[in-house]
Amino acid sequence: MxxxxxxxxxxxxxxxxxxxxxxxxxxxxxxxxxxxxxxxxxxxxxxxxxxxxxxGFSLGLEAFRMITLVVAKNVPSSYCSHVYFRGLSRFTGREKALAIQKDHRSAGLSEREVAMLDYAEQIAVDASRIDETHIERLRGVGFSDLEIADIAYAASFRSFLSRYFDAVGATAEPEFLDADEAVRATLSVGKA
Known part of the structure; x- marks a missing residue:
């Protein structure tokens, strides 16, 4: 720190x-x-x-953790990638969580989940490029405005926290680091 x-x-x-x-x-x-x-x-x-x-996340804890993992990758934040990979693995299993972290578009997710994560990723990368077509895509796969707001809140807040943790030097605790060195390297997307 x-x-x-x-x-x-x-x-x-x-x-x-x-x-x-x-x-x-x-x-x-x-x-x-x-x-x-x-x-x-x-x-x-x-x-x-x-x-x-x-x-109180309207889409449930699994969706919250998927969003935070995808956002952490794109901020990029090693700390949050390690922590949220561990948390998401409890829901989806380790291999599915790895697939989502690698590329959520080819991880076998539903069209709705891919749209949710595309939106979250865009928020992390450059929210200024989001326009009405992004929102219409989310509505088109069944998201309500409340759910879209929750995705935006979760992605924006994770972006904020991830950047803060890096800015002040917070590092992942050993218990959050995967036992497999290759997985640890995959999740180390930013500062060590």
Whole structure:
């Protein structure tokens, strides 16, 4: 980490609550969460928004994780690629998650899922190029405006967080790194 962060012993108030919740859920405080403590007053609101987006995601947790993996690849963010590959693998299996990370268009996904991930990818790469035809394509495969908004929120927020984590030097914890060196290399799309 490039910035001084707040240790577990130093954390107070809302930041201590964020740390405790993550320790309870994951067994430790992730480097990503710890990186937010460089600005302690923003850690709880950022975490709350992430949880509200993820837990209330209209398309379900599997779609949320597919979006975050595709966005992480295109930001590019090694940290988020490793973390979300692990999370998506629990839903789809390891090989399917690898196929999605490699090229979601040829991963055996439905037309609807490909359209969702194309939109998320465009948000990560250059959202200024999105126009009404992108939205009409999503509506054409059955997405409601609420679902389209959720895709945009998830992709935009992951882009923001991934860039923040890289900017302050957060690195993936060993438990998120795949045992296969070739897979680790595939997921290392940006900063090591």
């Amino acid at each position: 490039y910035l001084k962060t707040v240790s577990d012993d130093e954390a107070t108030g809302e930041l201590a609550e964020v740390y405790e919740a993550e320790r309870s859920d994951m067994g430790a405080v992730m480097n990503a969460t710890r990186s937010l403590s460089a600005r302690p007053d923003l850690a709880a609101p950022v975490e709350a928004l992430l949880h509200q987006l993820r837990d």
